[in-house]
Amino acid sequence: MKDHPVRPAYVVFLGGVAMVLTASSIPTGAQSGAAVEVAKFSRAMVGQSVPDGWKPLTFKKVPAQTKYEIVNDGDVTVVKASSEGSASGLTKEVKIDPREYPIIRWRWKVENLLKNSDVNRKDGDDYPARLYITFEYDPDKVKLSRKLKYKAGRAIFGDIPIGALNYIWETKTPVGTIVANAFTDFAQMIVVESGPQKVGIWIEEERNLYEDYKMAFGEEPPMINGVAIMSDTDNTKERAIAYYGDITFLKGR
16 A cells, blocks of 8 residues: 555644644643643634634645534534545644643544544544644653654654644544554554444543553653644545534543
8 A cells, every 4th residue: 555645644743733832832721720621612702713722733735624613513612623535633732741630531523434544554544533632752751762763753854742642533443442643653543432323422531641641652651732633534535524522631530
């Protein structure tokens, strides 16, 4: 299978996030309480394309962009993503200690799955819904082998996060699967939902991202520096509609 001609390296996404974050990475909310509200989409203004505090993330070599808008779904205000052979996301810069706030909770809903989505293939690296957590580079928390790979990646792509967790809604891969992204092992894919059983239903998810990071990368996580949502179909050339609700980091229990 040939590499995808448009997105030859998943690191393009990581680099894009880094460019957004390094401009002014600042703390998000007071971190002395029990929770940090990263996305309060339920309080956003209907009709906005970009929620307050968030920024669009686009890719130079992907001409078609996913459409994001604030809508009412029933009696709740959420972000709606419409993707048609497209890829783009929304990102927010944060600075959160995963040891203090290891739990992430969010809500999402998809209207359909992708027939050709496949977490193990580059041409299947599309999902109706993704939630990204990116981590800053801390040399004291990185194994030597990853340091060398990271330095090589920076030489090519510029300032990139040391890693990302991708919580995804897949088509057929079993829930709980953790696997390196088909383009780079700097991003680890975690299948949170899979299959059609919950399509069209709002699902509230909760993950211990501190434990997920250790399981995925085999080391202690550094500080979290970014959160992103993305619905993308540029590899499969399919169509997807998804909805994203509030995103909150919680203290460990």
